[in-house]
Amino acid sequence: MSIKRNLILAVESSCDETSVAVVEDGTIVHSNIIASQIKSHMRFGGVVPEIASRHHVEQITQCIEEALLEAEVAYQDLSAVAVTQGPGLVGALLIGVNAAKAVAYAHQLPLIAVDHMAGHIYANRLVKPLVFPLLALVVSGGHTELVYMKEDGDYTIIGETRDDAAGEAYDKVGRVLGLAYPGGKKIDEMAQLGEDTYHFPRAMMKEPNYDFSFSGLKSSFINTVHNANQKGEPLNDINLATSFQASVIDVLVSKTLRATKEFEVKQLLLAGGVAANKGLRDALTKVMAEELPDVALVIPPLSLCGDNAAMIGAAAFVQYQKNQFSNYALNARPGLTFN
Numbered sequence: 001m002s003i004k005r006n007l008i009l010a011v012e013s014s015c016d017e018t019s020v021a022v023v024e025d026g027t028i029v030h031s032n033i034i035a036s037q038i039k040s041h042m043r044f045g046g047v048v049p050e051i052a053s054r055h056h057v058e059q060i061t062q063c064i065e066e067a068l069l070e071a072e073v074a075y076q077d078l079s080a081v082a083v084t085q086g087p088g089l090v091g092a093l094l095i096g097v098n099a100a101k102a103v104a105y106a107h108q109l110p111l112i113a114v115d116h117m118a119g120h121i122y123a124n125r126l127v128k129p130l131v132f133p134l135l136a137l138v139v140s141g142g143h144t145e146l147v148y149m150k151e152d153g154d155y156t157i158i159g160e161t162r163d164d165a166a167g168e169a170y171d172k173v174g175r176v177l178g179l180a181y182p183g184g185k186k187i188d189e190m191a192q193l194g195e196d197t198y199h200f201p202r203a204m205m206k207e208p209n210y211d212f213s214f215s216g217l218k219s220s221f222i223n224t225v226h227n228a229n230q231k232g233e234p235l236n237d238i239n240l241a242t243s244f245q246a247s248v249i250d251v252l253v254s255k256t257l258r259a260t261k262e263f264e265v266k267q268l269l270l271a272g273g274v275a276a277n278k279g280l281r282d283a284l285t286k287v288m289a290e291e292l293p294d295v296a297l298v299i300p301p302l303s304l305c306g307d308n309a310a311m312i313g314a315a316a317f318v319q320y321q322k323n324q325f326s327n328y329a330l331n332a333r334p335g336l337t338f339n
Contacts, residue, residue, distance in 0.1 A: 006079045008320065009067065009103065010313030011060070013096030014088025014116045015141075016040075016047045018059040021309035022071035022078075026317025027125060030071035032303075032310040035059040045181045046171065053091035060099045067309075075107040080325075082316030085113040086336030087142065093332035101328055112316045113326045115336055116307075117143060118155065120271040122318070123304040123311035131266045131296065137256045139280070140272035141167035141182075144212050144252075146259050147338065152318045155338040158259060159210025166248055167274050169214040173221050173244055177237055187241045188277045194242035198224060205251050210259050217247050249283045257287055260295060267296045276305040 005024050012019040021032040040055060041047045068074065083100035086093055104111040121136045135158075136147040144166045146159040164172070167184060174183015200220050203213040221244055228235045260268050270284060281299055288297045304311060319325075 007077055008313045008316050009078050009081050010309040011083040011096045011100045012307055012309040012312045013056045013092050014084045016052050017307040018056050018063050019309035020063040020067040021313050022067050023310055023313025026314045029310045031067045032308055033063045033066045034308055035063055042181050049089045049091055056092055056095035060095055078109055080110040080112055080320050082112040082114050082312055084116045084312055086333035087116055090332055090334040097332050110325045112319050113330055114312045114315050118315040119311040122315035123300045124269045124298045125314045127298055127300055133265045134267035135260050135265045136269040136271050138271045139166050139274035146210050148263055157338055161212040163213050163215035166214055169218045172218050176222055176225055188279055190238050190241035191245035191279050194238035196243045196246040197239045198243035200243050200247040202247055202250050205254050210255050245279050249280050253283050253287055270299045273306050276302050
């Protein structure tokens with residue numbers, strides 16, 4: 001007697017990657033097709049929503065076909081269709097939502113609406129099983145959050161940014177340094193080579209809450225550069241990048257470590273696009289090994305840190321098991337937050 005495979009076709013189109021994946025039982029990735037638009041947005045120094053939407057229209061059907069072909073499955077083999085409902089760019093989200101609804105309707109498959117940030121968290125389930133209770137540090141271009149989970153699908157935000165997300169700060173600092181978009185990866189590379197000589201502020205690090213703020217750091221960085229330029233003083237870009245990253249990482253790691261201790265979790269997950277940052281990965285690995293060796297730290301591979309549909313399929317399986325399905329009135333929700 002063969003065991004039925006639960007195959008979910010997952011669609012992700014929240015920003016500037018069109019991605020479609022086939023994921024089995026929330027843990028096995030049979031395909032994960034990603035069509036990136038970075039080169040199209042690079043000349044503008046950031047994502048242009050209208051251009052992103054047009055690219056999704058051009059890519060979505062081909063990505064679906066490629067995902068099924070690579071996974072060697074047909075529509076009749078699928079158990080459900082999942083799609084990112086939000087947060088994200090409304091036009092971009094609508095392309096994915098309508099494509100998923102069309103597939104679900106045409107093939108009479110259940111439809112699952114997934115929170116993009118839940119997807120980033122569940123990318124870690126593609127690495128190893130999640131053990132509850134756990135804490136997730138979610139760091140991306142638009143979000144910086146500490147999320148406590150006592151069980152599958154249960155999200156409690158215990159701390160979040162009050163202004164700029166860490167990823168936004170990286171992009172803005174990258175522009176000041178004259179780096180091509182996206183600047184975060186280059187800043188991380190530069191930061192491995194210099195020293196923290198500028199000693200930028202560590203906002204809210206000593207406050208008793210778990211919230212973050214990176215607007216002051218960004219302003220301090222910009223003021224340092226502008227003041228030096230006005231006075232004709234030389235600046236060391238390598239040390240600027242190192243000093244900026246040291247501030248971000250100190251705050252993130254300090255607050256995360258304190259929360260991990262207070263909530264007595266069994267696992268700590270790193271999630272989101274900034275989870276690809278080598279400095280952050282190394283710092284978290286080091287501090288957890290030294291101070292909380294009994295708490296398992298899970299960090300996704302670089303291929304699962306950015307936006308991708310495999311993580312949406314992993315998160316969707318939890319909802320599939322709980323029969324949490326949507327109807328065809330499903331719409332994009334660009335400002336979606338954890339309930």
